[in-house]
Amino acid sequence: RKEVEQDPGPFNVPEGATVAFNCTYSNSASQSFFWYRQDCRKEPKLLMSVYSSGNEDGRFTAQLNRASQYISLLIRDSKLSDSATYLCVASDAGNNRKLIWGLGTSLAVNP
Amino acid sequence: DAGVIQSPRHEVTEMGQEVTLRCKPISGHDYLFWYRQTMMRGLELLIYFNNNVPIDDSGMPEDRFSAKMPNASFSTLKIQPSEPRDSAVYFCASRQVGGYTFGSGTRLTVV
Numbered sequence: 001r002k003e004v005e006q007d008p009g010p011f012n013v014p015e016g017a018t019v020a021f022n023c024t025y026s027n028s029a030s031q032s033f034f035w036y037r038q039d040c041r042k043e044p045k046l047l048m049s050v051y052s053s054g055n056e057d058g059r060f061t062a063q064l065n066r067a068s069q070y071i072s073l074l075i076r077d078s079k080l081s082d083s084a085t086y087l088c089v090a091s092d093a094g095n096n097r098k099l100i101w102g103l104g105t106s107l108a109v110n111p
Numbered sequence: 112d113a114g115v116i117q118s119p120r121h122e123v124t125e126m127g128q129e130v131t132l133r134c135k136p137i138s139g140h141d142y143l144f145w146y147r148q149t150m151m152r153g154l155e156l157l158i159y160f161n162n163n164v165p166i167d168d169s170g171m172p173e174d175r176f177s178a179k180m181p182n183a184s185f186s187t188l189k190i191q192p193s194e195p196r197d198s199a200v201y202f203c204a205s206r207q208v209g210g211y212t213f214g215s216g217t218r219l220t221v222v
Contacts, residue, residue: 034210043202044154046210087154097142098167099211101154 003027006088006102014110017078021105023071023088030100032091033064035073037084038104044087047073078109117203117214124221129191132217134203135184142206145178145188148216149199160186193221 006023013019025033033050048055050062050071061074071088085104092098116135124130136143144159158168163180171178175194180186190197198220204211 036210043213043215044211045213049210095167097159097161097206098156103153 002103003100004088004090004102006086006105008103008105010106010108012108012110013078015078015080017109018074018076019078019107020075021073021086021088021107023073023102023105025069025071025088025090025100027090027093028066028069029093030090031093031096033071034089034099035060035062035071036087036089036101038087039084047086075107078107080109080111083107083109115203115205115212115214117201117217119217120215121218122220124193124219126194126221127192128221129189130193130197130219130221132188132201132203132219134186134188134214136186136203136205137207137212138184140205140207140212141183143180143186144204144206144211145186146202146204146213147199148202154202157188190219193219195221197221 003026035047036044037047038044048057048062050064052064054063059076063072085106087104088102089099118133141162145157146154148154157170158178159166160180176190178188200216200218202213202216204213
């Protein structure tokens with residue numbers, strides 16, 4: 001079982017839709033969590049960190065549920081430019097400097 | 112700031128040849144990471160450095176892989192001899208406080 005698991009998708013949604021991704025992590029001792037975005041043939045870029053209290057950045061909301069060991073990302077009013085792969089990331093339980101990456105969830109926003 | 116700079120962007124080489132990938136981190140970032148990304152395995156951490164010192168190389172696949180960081184502004188990842196299964200995108204990332212910044216990657220094809 002992979003340490004960080006995501007539904008690979010693809011998610012195909014129309015512009016303006018709300019879409020949610022979930023991700024589960026296996027090690028309860030992981031301390032830090034992130035969502036990264038990766039465009040086709042480009043490098044990953046940090047989208048947002050994820051905190052237990054939940055955090056919002058414009059149209060994006062991230063949530064962490066430690067009891068169930070899952071992380072979510074909600075995108076409201078999706079834009080064509082949101083089309084990308086979204087990578088869920090958890091820190092290694094024994095070393096916060098090491099990150100464990102999910103394989104990503106592919107999102108296509110259609111006109 | 113120019114960001115993390117990697118070279119070459121693309122490399123095609125024959126099996127058995129030596130390959131050297133290069134990375135210049137962001138000035139002032141004290142951590143440098145080398146990752147490999149494939150469709151099947153996603154992003155995998157190969158090795159990381161702190162203040163030019165290798166801290167964890169447990170992700171290096173085998174003795175054919177080696178990495179150095181002779182100074183704060185330069186690192187190399189070498190594969191010798193290369194094999195077709197080494198074909199992947201290799202990313203370098205640097206970090207100070209907060210999330211990683213990735214370079215554009217080197218797309219390696221070993222034929």
